[in-house]
Amino acid sequence: MxxxxxxxxxxxxxxxxxxxxxxxxxxxxxxxxxxxxxxSILGQGATPETLANLRAELGLNDPPLxxxxxxxxxxxxxxLGTALTNGQDIATSMGKRLGNTLFLAFWAAVxxxxxxxxxxxxxxxxxxxxxxxxxxxITLATVSVPEFLLGYIAIFFLSVQxxxxxxxxxxxxxxxxxxxxxxxxxxxxxxxxxxxxHMMRMTRAAILNVMQSPYVETAExxxxxxxxxxxxxxxxxxxxxVVNVVMLNLxxxxxxxxxxxxxFVYPGMGQYLVDHVAKRDVPVVQACGLVFAAVYIGxxxxxDVVSILANPRLRHPK
Amino acid sequence: xxxxxxxxxxxxxxxxxxxxxxxxxxAAFGAVAMSGTxxxxxxxxxxxxxxxxxxxxxxxxxxxxxxxxxxxxxxxCRIMGEPLVDVAADGTLEMRIAEAVESSADAVVWRFTIRQxxxxxxxxxxxxxxxxxxxxxxxxxxSSSGAFGIMEGIESMKVDGNVVEVTLKxxxxxLPYLMADYHLQIQPASSVATxxxxxxxxxxxxxxxxxxxxxxxxxxxxxxxxxxxHYDGVEITVINDATARMAxxxxxxxxxxxxxxxxxxxxxxxxxxxxxxxxxxRGHYVFIMHCDTAPxxxxxxxxxxxxxxxxxxxxDKILDGYGSxxxxxxxxxxxxxxxALEQRKYDPAAAAEAxxxxxxxxxxxxxxxxxxxxxGAVDAGALFQQSAAAAGIPLEIKREPNDGYWSEVWxxxxxxxxxxxxxxxxxxxxxxxxxxxxxxNDTRFKVPAxxxxxxxxxxxxxxxxxxxxxxxxxxxxxxxxxxxxxxFNDFIEAVGDGVQGWEKNGVQECMNGLAPHxxxxx
Numbered sequence: 001m002x003x004x005x006x007x008x009x010x011x012x013x014x015x016x017x018x019x020x021x022x023x024x025x026x027x028x029x030x031x032x033x034x035x036x037x038x039x040s041i042l043g044q045g046a047t048p049e050t051l052a053n054l055r056a057e058l059g060l061n062d063p064p065l066x067x068x069x070x071x072x073x074x075x076x077x078x079x080l081g082t083a084l085t086n087g088q089d090i091a092t093s094m095g096k097r098l099g100n101t102l103f104l105a106f107w108a109a110v111x112x113x114x115x116x117x118x119x120x121x122x123x124x125x126x127x128x129x130x131x132x133x134x135x136x137x138i139t140l141a142t143v144s145v146p147e148f149l150l151g152y153i154a155i156f157f158l159s160v161q162x163x164x165x166x167x168x169x170x171x172x173x174x175x176x177x178x179x180x181x182x183x184x185x186x187x188x189x190x191x192x193x194x195x196x197x198h199m200m201r202m203t204r205a206a207i208l209n210v211m212q213s214p215y216v217e218t219a220e221x222x223x224x225x226x227x228x229x230x231x232x233x234x235x236x237x238x239x240x241x242v243v244n245v246v247m248l249n250l251x252x253x254x255x256x257x258x259x260x261x262x263x264f265v266y267p268g269m270g271q272y273l274v275d276h277v278a279k280r281d282v283p284v285v286q287a288c289g290l291v292f293a294a295v296y297i298g299x300x301x302x303x304d305v306v307s308i309l310a311n312p313r314l315r316h317p318k
Numbered sequence: 319x320x321x322x323x324x325x326x327x328x329x330x331x332x333x334x335x336x337x338x339x340x341x342x343x344x345a346a347f348g349a350v351a352m353s354g355t356x357x358x359x360x361x362x363x364x365x366x367x368x369x370x371x372x373x374x375x376x377x378x379x380x381x382x383x384x385x386x387x388x389x390x391x392x393x394x395c396r397i398m399g400e401p402l403v404d405v406a407a408d409g410t411l412e413m414r415i416a417e418a419v420e421s422s423a424d425a426v427v428w429r430f431t432i433r434q435x436x437x438x439x440x441x442x443x444x445x446x447x448x449x450x451x452x453x454x455x456x457x458x459x460x461s462s463s464g465a466f467g468i469m470e471g472i473e474s475m476k477v478d479g480n481v482v483e484v485t486l487k488x489x490x491x492x493l494p495y496l497m498a499d500y501h502l503q504i505q506p507a508s509s510v511a512t513x514x515x516x517x518x519x520x521x522x523x524x525x526x527x528x529x530x531x532x533x534x535x536x537x538x539x540x541x542x543x544x545x546x547x548h549y550d551g552v553e554i555t556v557i558n559d560a561t562a563r564m565a566x567x568x569x570x571x572x573x574x575x576x577x578x579x580x581x582x583x584x585x586x587x588x589x590x591x592x593x594x595x596x597x598x599x600r601g602h603y604v605f606i607m608h609c610d611t612a613p614x615x616x617x618x619x620x621x622x623x624x625x626x627x628x629x630x631x632x633x634d635k636i637l638d639g640y641g642s643x644x645x646x647x648x649x650x651x652x653x654x655x656x657x658a659l660e661q662r663k664y665d666p667a668a669a670a671e672a673x674x675x676x677x678x679x680x681x682x683x684x685x686x687x688x689x690x691x692x693x694g695a696v697d698a699g700a701l702f703q704q705s706a707a708a709a710g711i712p713l714e715i716k717r718e719p720n721d722g723y724w725s726e727v728w729x730x731x732x733x734x735x736x737x738x739x740x741x742x743x744x745x746x747x748x749x750x751x752x753x754x755x756x757x758x759n760d761t762r763f764k765v766p767a768x769x770x771x772x773x774x775x776x777x778x779x780x781x782x783x784x785x786x787x788x789x790x791x792x793x794x795x796x797x798x799x800x801x802x803x804x805x806f807n808d809f810i811e812a813v814g815d816g817v818q819g820w821e822k823n824g825v826q827e828c829m830n831g832l833a834p835h836x837x838x839x840x
Contacts, residue, residue, distance in 0.1 A: 050460070085378035086529060087514070093377075096528075152561055159569040167565040168371070168572075170532055170555050262559045265566075267531040275377040275530055278721065 004315060007308055015301045022293035023075075027068045029289070030282045058084075071286065080287040085279050090287050094272065098291060100171060101268040104184055105253035108191035113246055116196050117235075120203025120242075124230055127208065135200065143197030151190045151263035158186060169264040187264040191257065195249040202245040206238035213237075240307035247303035254299075255292040362819065366839040368549045370828075371563050371572035375556035377530030382514040383503045384456055384463030389576060389827065390533075390556055392500055396831030397535055397552055398439075398518035399503025402430055402449065403494050405742045405830070407823035409654035411494050415444065415504050415519065425489035425777050430482045430497075437540040438506050439516075439523040446477040451507035453482070461513070465501035467750065467757075489777030491784065495743045500831065521547025521835055530556055535834075548838040567592055567812045573839070574817065576827050578810040579693060580640040591815050596640050596808040599824035600652045600740020600747075603636070603692040603807055604644075605685065605702065607800035608762040611732040613683065614800060618676035623683075624662060624802050625669035626706040632804040635701060636694040640810055644803035647792040648738060648747050652806075652824055655744060655781060657789035659796055669709035682714035686727050690720035691735035698804070699735060729760045736760065737807075742825060744788045745776050752795055761800030768794050816840050 038054040055061055059070070074081065080090040119139070123132040142150065159167035165185050175183070210216065211234055219229045235242075258270025269288060276284035308314050374389025383395045402416040411419070416430040436444040455461050457469040473487045486493065509515050516524040521543070522535035535552040555572065557563040560579055567575040568589050578586060578594060587594040607614035607623070614620055629643045642650065645661055687699035696717060703713040718727050718734075727734050741747040750756055753772060754764040768791060775787035795801055809827045813820055819837040823829040829836060 083378070086380040088529075152565075155562070155565045155569075159571075160565055163569055166571055167562065167569055168555055168557070172526065172528065172532060263562055265555060265557045265559070265562055267528065271530065272377050279376070279378045281378060 004308065007314065008305060011301055011304050011308075015297050018297050019294060022297070023072060023290060024068070026286055026289035026293065027064075027071065030286055031064060033280065033282070075287070075290060081283040083276070083281055083284050085276070085281045090284055094269070094284070094287055094291070096173075097267060097269045097272045100266065101254055101257075101270070103171070103180070104169075104187060104191070104257070104266060104268060105250065107181070107184065108188050108195070108253050109250055111188060112192040112195050112249070113199065115192070116199035116246075117203050117242070119196070119200045120207065121227070121230055121235070123200070123204045124207045124211065124234075125227055132204075136204075139197035139200050142193040143195075147190060147194045147257075148259045148263050150193055151187070151260055154186050154190055155263070158189075167264065169266040171267065184266070187260055187266055190260055190264075191253060194260075195253065199242075199245055199249055203238070203242050206241040207234045210234045210238045236310070239310045243306045243310070244303045247299045251296045251299045254295045362548055363838050363840065364548050365550050367551045367553055368574070368817075368834050368837070368839070369553045369555070369572045370834070371555050371557045371566040371575045373556075373558050373560065373563055373577045375530055375554075375558065379529040380514045381516045381524070381527060383501050383505070384461055384465065384513060386501060387464060390554065392826065393554060393828070393831055393834075394524075394533060395500045395503050397520060397522050397554075397834050398516060398524055399505070399520045400436075400518070401499070401502050401504065402497045405495060405498045405825050407821060407825070407830070409652075409742075411498070415449065416497075419494050421491075421493070421779075423779070425491045425493070425779055426486050428484045428486070428493050429478075430484070432480055432482060433542070434480075436519055436542045437538075438519050439538055440506065441540075442506055442508075444504060444506075444519050446480060446482050448507045449482045449504055450475055450477050451510050452502065452505050453484075455505075455510045455513065456502060463501055465499050468496045468499055468502075468746070488773065490745070491776065491779050492743045492745045496746060498742060500826070522549075522552055525551075532556065546832075546835040548836075549834060552834045564812070567814065570814065573814040574828065574833055575812045578812050580636075580638040580808070580810060581694075583640055583810050584638060586812055592812050593815065593820075594810060595813050595820060595822070596810045597822040597824040598642055598650075598652060598806060599809050599826070600650065600742075601738060601807050601809070602644055602648060602650070602740065602803050603632075603695070603698070603737050603805050604735070605802040605804070606734060606736055606761045607802070608732040609798075609800040610762040610764065613676075613678055614732055616676045616678070617798065618672050619678050620798075620800060622669045622672035622676055622709070622711060623706070625665050625672060626709045626711050627702050627802055627804050628664040628705040629662075629804045630664070631701060631705070632698055636698045637805055637807055640808040642806045642808075644805050645796060646799065646801055646803050647796045648740070648751065648801065648803065649744055649788070649792050650806050652740070653744055653747075653788075655785040655788050657785060657792070659789070659793055662796070664705060666705070666709035669706070669711065673709065673711050680712065682712040684714050684716050684733060686716045686718050686731050686734040688718040688720050688723045688727070688735070690723050691728070692737040692807075695735040702804075729758065739826075744791070745772070748772050748791060748795075749776075752791075752799070763795065763799045763801075765794060765798065 038051050038058060038060060059067060078091060080094065082089055119135050123135045126132045155167040158165045166183055167186065169184050169187050171180050171183055207230060216229060216234060219233050257268065258274060261268045261270045273285065273288040372390050372393060376388065379391050381394060383399060386392055386395050400414050402414060403419065404412040404414050406412045415433055415436060417433045418431040419428065421428045432446045432449055438444055453469065453475055456463040456465045457472060459466060471486050471488065471490055473485045475482065475484050484493065504519055505513060506517055509517055516527060521538055521541045523538045524533065525536050526532065526534040533554040537547060537550050541547050557566055563575045564582065564586060566572045570591060583594050607620055609615060624646055633639065633641050633643055645659055647659065649656060685699055685702065687695045689696050699715045703715055706713045728736050738751065741750060749772065751758050751760060752763050752768065753759065754769050771787055771791055775784050775791065778784045778787065809824060811828055816839050817837050818840050821829050821836060823832065
């Protein structure tokens with residue numbers, strides 16, 4: 001078998017194994033949450049009989065292994081159950097939220113990834129001179145400021161003072177596409193500023209590393225333009241670490257932006273998860289955990305695969 | 319009115335009321351004085367969409383009125399639904415779905431005459447049978463309705479022609495007030511099995527329901543009362559983050575924002591295009607001691623702690639003046655049958671004396687607080703610690719996490735910070751939290767004489783006698799109870815300049831939830 005296919009198969013199998021391990025952790029984690037689920041659903045009005053009824057109804061009397069397997073098989077068939085608190089179907093309501101989260105992450109990535117790479121290339125081209133310094137210090141500053149503060153600063157200037165962009169990013173079904181883009185402009189700006197620094201600096205460092213190689217010297221001696229050398233010869237060889245950091249940031253954009261969601265009132269997954277954790281709505285928490293784990297593992301898998309494919313020694317075995 | 323004007327002048331002295339606020343309020347007084355009717359100088363304008371940015375909503379919210387517990391579900395109930403009766407700003411009863419209420423002489427049997435010509439959002443006529451079905455549903459323990467406690471006192475209910483007759487287990491002169499509870503929105507009998515179907519009889523019907531995100535409503539064309547519901551539609555955006563909520567009202571994206579933090583209310587009132595509205599309500603912030611747990615079972619120690627708190631300082635620093643001083647009873651002037659007790663003041667010397675008399679061993683007294691107990695609770699705990707230290711009483715502040723505070727700390731630990739939203743009438747407040755047998759007796763106040771008098775007052779129909787009895791009950795809690803109530807908080811809302819017809823109503827926030835019904839856009 002071609003070693004690349006073998007490696008890919010290995011990686012995917014490993015990813016699935018990891019997902020199973022994550023599902024076990026999620027299940028155990030939600031089981032050891034303090035407080036009894038039935039008790040927290042019924043609250044003050046709990047009587048011994050209603051508690052017993054609810055426990056039986058939720059299947060809390062089965063041994064943990066049985067409950068885990070039941071949950072896992074149902075989840076594999078796409079049945080995530082219904083929320084305990086308001087009885088809505090989890091797959092439906094979470095699907096909407098996940099769609100919103102992906103929408104925001106997608107547009108943030110569309111802006112952030114090319115910008116970061118181009119800025120990285122420019123920084124390398126003018127290494128140690130003023131464009132490099134300006135780019136590095138600005139991106140370092142935006143990545144160092146807490147994201148909620150960046151959000152508030154953006155709201156203060158762009159929606160309260162000058163009123164050019166809305167501070168409420170509440171998108172909903174049936175909203176026209178361009179309205180949606182306008183509505184999410186502020187959170188996209190903030191997310192771009194948050195992830196830009198990390199990706200830009202990694203691109204710069206990886207390319208600078210490659211710039212020491214003999215083949216770059218050869219290219220210089222050939223008389224190629226500096227930018228051509230960077231873009232044609234250095235970047236492809238530095239792609240593995242760049243892709244890795246891009247994927248990490250994409251994963252962050254999907255699973256880690258609850259604070260930005262709250263600040264801009266964006267109906268994404270993070271807020272959904274937090275609300276249900278507070279109410280001990282375990283099936284929803286498990287479902288969200290599983291989706292987050294899948295996104296993280298999936299994106300890392302893609303990063304691995306791209307780095308493998310980018311390595312000529314693996315693509316062209318002897 | 320005279321008191322109100324005096325209060326108004328006091329507030330100008332204290333520089334708490336902006337010039338614009340004074341002109342508006344003073345003008346309203348002038349109009350009342352001249353015409354004797356409420357100030358409605360401008361003509362009501364119909365139409366437009368009211369946008370509200372509200373904190374206090376979660377993705378877990380349901381449309382079932384019985385399950386409403388936070389602010390957004392409260393507004394959902396009030397916008398879509400209508401109860402039998404309502405409590406007006408001045409504490410009187412307003413007839414809504416019920417046209418008239420009468421009772422037997424002993425206040426045991428109550429007859430609600432149901433209004434004719436009221437329609438549900440599904441087009442069906444509202445009948446006494448629907449009212450009965452709604453009330454029965456909330457009386458059923460399995461429905462886990464938030465109004466179950468209110469309905470417990472009902473023996474039986476029946477329909478008699480156009481009248482719903484309620485028979486109580488014991489006389490209760492306040493029953494109509496209890497029926498004004500926001501959970502008790504009348505729903506069709508067919509909705510008993512599906513109380514979250516969103517079919518109500520209020521001025522607006524629900525169009526979009528995305529819990530924790532947004533809710534939109536449109537005017538219900540067949541609504542019976544022309545004097546209410548002036549908008550074409552209402553839009554609620556759930557904005558739990560306080561800063562985001564304030565940014566939304568400042569940038570004009572919403573017309574009304576609730577829960578303005580008192581610390582920023584003054585700053586916000588200087589922003590253009592909006593007014594900050596505040597009204598004193600029945601809600602209060604408290605420190606509660608369990609009267610049956612050492613060391614708080616010692617009356618002298620309770621007294622020492624009550625004397626060792628500086629109430630004025632708390633109102634100034636925690637509420638920034640948007641509130642009033644408490645007096646260790648849950649009752650304040652907002653209640654209909656209120657009698658003022660002698661104000662307990664901060665007195666370190668007397669506190670030190672009482673502390674010495676209590677014979678406490680000098681070990682630190684642990685007070686548990688969390689920011690979630692009430693806004694500023696952690697700071698309030700620190701102020702309490704300092705004022706108590708001046709009296710030689712060692713307090714140790716233990717900060718607890720917000721998550722789980724209401725299930726693990728409140729009503730479990732012997733001394734902690736908490737809040738009460740208040741109730742429409744004294745009886746309900748005392749029965750919820752100070753009756754020996756109450757689930758939420760969070761001060762473990764168990765005094766048989768208090769219970770007896772409370773039940774007697776409940777069946778008493780003569781207002782003068784009841785006033786006296788409630789003064790006595792208040793005094794019992796004030797003197798002997800485990801309640802340290804430093805302050806009553808105002809409801810503070812930010813309202814855009816376009817919104818007209820705002821009234822002060824402190825029963826609940828946003829004009830008791832009637833802002834979408836009684837205001838209009840200029």
